[in-house]
Amino acid sequence: MLIELEELTKTYGAITALAGLSTALPEGAVGLLGPNGAGKTTMIRSLLGLIAIDAGRGRVLGMDIAREALEIRQTVGFVPEDECLFPGVTGVQFVAYAGELVGMGPRDALQRAHEVLDYVDLGEARYRRAESYSTGMKQRLKIASAIVHDPRLLILDEPTNGMDPVGRDEILALCRDLSRAKGMNLLISSHLLPDVEAVCEYVVVLGKGRVLAQGRIAELKQAHDRQFELRVRGDQRRFAGLLGARGVRAEPVNDHLLVDLPPGSTVAALWETAEQAAEQIRSLRPRRSTLEEVFLRALGEPS
Numbered sequence: 001m002l003i004e005l006e007e008l009t010k011t012y013g014a015i016t017a018l019a020g021l022s023t024a025l026p027e028g029a030v031g032l033l034g035p036n037g038a039g040k041t042t043m044i045r046s047l048l049g050l051i052a053i054d055a056g057r058g059r060v061l062g063m064d065i066a067r068e069a070l071e072i073r074q075t076v077g078f079v080p081e082d083e084c085l086f087p088g089v090t091g092v093q094f095v096a097y098a099g100e101l102v103g104m105g106p107r108d109a110l111q112r113a114h115e116v117l118d119y120v121d122l123g124e125a126r127y128r129r130a131e132s133y134s135t136g137m138k139q140r141l142k143i144a145s146a147i148v149h150d151p152r153l154l155i156l157d158e159p160t161n162g163m164d165p166v167g168r169d170e171i172l173a174l175c176r177d178l179s180r181a182k183g184m185n186l187l188i189s190s191h192l193l194p195d196v197e198a199v200c201e202y203v204v205v206l207g208k209g210r211v212l213a214q215g216r217i218a219e220l221k222q223a224h225d226r227q228f229e230l231r232v233r234g235d236q237r238r239f240a241g242l243l244g245a246r247g248v249r250a251e252p253v254n255d256h257l258l259v260d261l262p263p264g265s266t267v268a269a270l271w272e273t274a275e276q277a278a279e280q281i282r283s284l285r286p287r288r289s290t291l292e293e294v295f296l297r298a299l300g301e302p303s
């Protein structure tokens with residue numbers, strides 16, 4: 001397991017940031033979704049031992065978050081949401097320094113700094129002061145310094161926040177490459193569903209400091225097994241009425257009917273109804289939910 005958390009609790013005065021959060025996340029690229037204030041940053045800080053939790057237990061790559069925080073920080077790369085650059089330092093100095101902070105020797109750290117700067121496409125800007133970089137370049141510099149020690153897990157907190165569309169695509173492409181080509185485990189927090197879908201195969205949805213839903217994205221989006229989209233040649237509303245008379249709920253949505261088959265009945269009921277009414281079914285397919293619907297459902301909002 002990548003991350004295992006049991007009943008993690010963290011309060012700030014009267015505010016409960018984590019309310020007994022329990023989860024087990026598999027290796028791979030995991031999206032941490034949730035609206036602002038859901039507890040994503042607090043969860044990440046607890047994983048890295050950057051804040052003391054009030055109660056609960058957790059392991060990151062098998063290491064205990066309370067007792068092995070230092071080991072975790074040496075094995076895990078972290079790209080925080082806020083700007084963490086200091087002035088007067090060139091790109092390569094910044095990345096090499098990050099390497100030394102996690103225990104690399106100065107020569108090793110410098111060599112690796114050059115390699116990762118090439119990898120994130122900052123090779124030409126390496127001797128420029130980081131404060132002169134664009135927002136996208138600064139973000140790639142933060143990623144370079146977080147992967148300088150080739151971590152087994154890279155945690156990114158809202159990595160595309162404040163990016164223009166081009167910068168955003170570059171960051172997402174970089175994340176995809178780290179996951180798929182380099183085999184690095186990723187935990188990416190975001191309130192943007194498309195970002196998570198672009199990179200991750202697994203998602204955990206947080207709300208009010210708890211896990212609301214989690215699972216493989218493909219499975220969460222999988223067909224609702226009893227919902228179908230149906231188009232008929234003739235009048236949709238008339239056909240919806242005929243289905244209703246047989247106990248099959250059918251609701252007109254745009255140019256089709258959204259059909260809910262009651263337990264015990266099969267799609268044969270739809271074909272029979274059509275035949276009896278001399279109606280022609282033009283298309284019938286299982287309904288797929290978007291990740292957005294999954295997300296809204298988990299948050300308890302109507303989709």
Ligand SMILES: Nc1ncnc2c1ncn2[C@@H]1O[C@H](COP(=O)(O)OP(=O)(O)OP(=O)(O)O)[C@@H](O)[C@H]1O
Nearest residue numbers: 012015016017034035036037038039040041042043
């Ligand atoms: N240092 C702090 N002091 C007081 N309250 C805090 C502190 N850090 C977080 N909180 C509160 O804890 C709750 C969870 O915050 P957290 O930053 O973890 O959420 P988030 O999901 O990361 O949201 P965001 O995307 O806005 O950062 C919020 O209500 C927040 O105001």
